[in-house]
Amino acid sequence: MCRSFLASFKGAARQWFASLQPRMISRFSQLKDSFVGQFANSCTFARATPSLFSVKQRTDESLRDFMSKFNKAYIQIPGLGGDVAMVALQTGLRPGAFLDDLILRRPEHFGQLLHRARNYMTLEDQHSTHDIPSSSKSNHQEPRKGDRDSLL
Numbered sequence: 001m002c003r004s005f006l007a008s009f010k011g012a013a014r015q016w017f018a019s020l021q022p023r024m025i026s027r028f029s030q031l032k033d034s035f036v037g038q039f040a041n042s043c044t045f046a047r048a049t050p051s052l053f054s055v056k057q058r059t060d061e062s063l064r065d066f067m068s069k070f071n072k073a074y075i076q077i078p079g080l081g082g083d084v085a086m087v088a089l090q091t092g093l094r095p096g097a098f099l100d101d102l103i104l105r106r107p108e109h110f111g112q113l114l115h116r117a118r119n120y121m122t123l124e125d126q127h128s129t130h131d132i133p134s135s136s137k138s139n140h141q142e143p144r145k146g147d148r149d150s151l152l
Contacts, residue, residue: 052088064121132134
């Protein structure tokens, strides 16, 4: 069994094994414990559900950026139910039109929530491309009362 286990070593594991002193390990259980001790920190662990509730939308963060951040956290939690994901997402959203919409018209499932999020992201993108620079806004003046007739 040891020989087949050792044959599977590649890269860093092979280098680690080659660095062991001869006859240092006499039983498979010693090899296993030493191997696990060396490489346990290299493992990636699934995130826990509470970590999803810590994903919050910053005041200066677009919905698109928040959804990207939320999705990265969401996919790291295997077997997470859609209802839990919906609550976590709503908890993380800052107050605004999208959150209001989710509260007033609760999505039936997580896929529906994501579809509505895409619509709001598109709307947000449209608003950002049509914004008037602040310097132009300050130069804009409303017509005076007497100038109303000249506009018609």
